[in-house]
Amino acid sequence: MAVNQVLYAVEAVNVVSATLTLGYGPGQTVPSRYIICNPTANMTITLPLSTAQLPTSSSTQYIPGTGPGFPITIININSGGFTVAVAAATGDTLLNIPATLATQNSSIEVFSDSVNTRWIGLRSATSGQIVEQANGLGASTTSFTLLTATSPIIETGVSAVFGTASTSGTLQVEKATGTQAVGSGTNTLTGTISLSGTANTVVNGTLVATAATLAYAVGNRCNLIFAGTMTSLANCNVTVSFSAQ
Numbered sequence: 001m002a003v004n005q006v007l008y009a010v011e012a013v014n015v016v017s018a019t020l021t022l023g024y025g026p027g028q029t030v031p032s033r034y035i036i037c038n039p040t041a042n043m044t045i046t047l048p049l050s051t052a053q054l055p056t057s058s059s060t061q062y063i064p065g066t067g068p069g070f071p072i073t074i075i076n077i078n079s080g081g082f083t084v085a086v087a088a089a090t091g092d093t094l095l096n097i098p099a100t101l102a103t104q105n106s107s108i109e110v111f112s113d114s115v116n117t118r119w120i121g122l123r124s125a126t127s128g129q130i131v132e133q134a135n136g137l138g139a140s141t142t143s144f145t146l147l148t149a150t151s152p153i154i155e156t157g158v159s160a161v162f163g164t165a166s167t168s169g170t171l172q173v174e175k176a177t178g179t180q181a182v183g184s185g186t187n188t189l190t191g192t193i194s195l196s197g198t199a200n201t202v203v204n205g206t207l208v209a210t211a212a213t214l215a216y217a218v219g220n221r222c223n224l225i226f227a228g229t230m231t232s233l234a235n236c237n238v239t240v241s242f243s244a245q
Contacts, residue, residue, distance in 0.1 A: 045074060045082045047110065047119055049092055073109045082111070086119065093118040130242040134224060137236035139166065143182050143225045146240060149216040153242040156214075158205035160193050163235030169195035172225040173205065173240060175216060182223045186213055195226075195233055216242070 074082065076194045086092045132147045158173050170192035176185035189205040197203060207214060216222065224238055 042083060044085055046085045047072065047092070049086065049117075067137050072111075081090065084108070084119075100139075132222070132240050132242070134238045137162075137233070137238065139230045139233045141226055141230065141233070141236070143223060145176075145182060145221045145223050146238075147222040147242075149218055149220045150223075151218060153216045154214050155188050155207065155222065155240065156243050157241040158189060158193070158207070158239070159202050159207075160195065160236065160238045161200065161202045162195060162233060163199055163233055164238070165197060165199055166233035167229035169226060169228040169230040169232045171195055171205075171238060172227070174223045174225055175213065176221040176223055177217070177219075183207045183225055185221070185223055188214055188222075192227070195228070195230070195236065 016047070084094060088093065100162055100225070112119055129151060134144075134146055155175070160171055171194045173188045174183075174185035175188055176182065188208055191206065193203050193205045222240060224240075
């Protein structure tokens with residue numbers, strides 16, 4: 001087994017190594033975008049710096065629901081786990097990226113955000129679970145569609161956390177079907193989540209008891225609905241989890 005490996009720009013690779021650094025080969029302009037890991041023990045995957053090691057056109061800010069950001073998908077297909085790191089101790093920070101993904105068939109998709117010098121974990125899946133996240137939400141955030149179901153799924157949880165509280169902002173999650181506009185769907189929480197409580201404290205929403213409301217058919221959308229006074233809200237993350245039907 002290789003002790004250290006540098007992976008150049010490819011679409012997929014079967015990686016069995018202790019340390020993996022995403023780099024460039026001769027004439028290549030982007031690092032690897034799609035990685036399949038096959039570790040039998042924990043391995044470390046080092047991301048390039050969003051400000052210095054990515055093409056300028058691809059290393060801009062990631063905006064939830066619109067992009068762009070430079071995407072890298074990492075999938076674990078063996079019993080070992082992987083840890084995601086950055087290229088230098090003084091480099092980017094990691095937001096919503098678990099310290100270690102140790103479960104077989106787990107995956108995570110990360111996006112560069114050079115404006116804030118960081119990498120953002122957008123979605124991870126473990127044993128059939130899908131976790132959809134919206135990051136960096138703030139005072140100017142308005143309601144938007146977080147996810148469109150591409151297969152039948154069931155909503156299983158909602159949580160929110162923020163670095164700075166709003167004046168009286170709230171969050172509701174709704175399921176929209178057919179041609180329903182954002183704000184016209186069916187609420188999936190029994191009540192709203194307050195975005196004006198204690199900073200850096202995870203708040204969990206309470207799902208409705210009606211199973212049919214929580215079930216998403218193909219094409220149904222999950223919308224995040226913001227209301228109240230959002231003034232001062234900063235560094236807010238919303239996580240909605242689903243499982244396959």
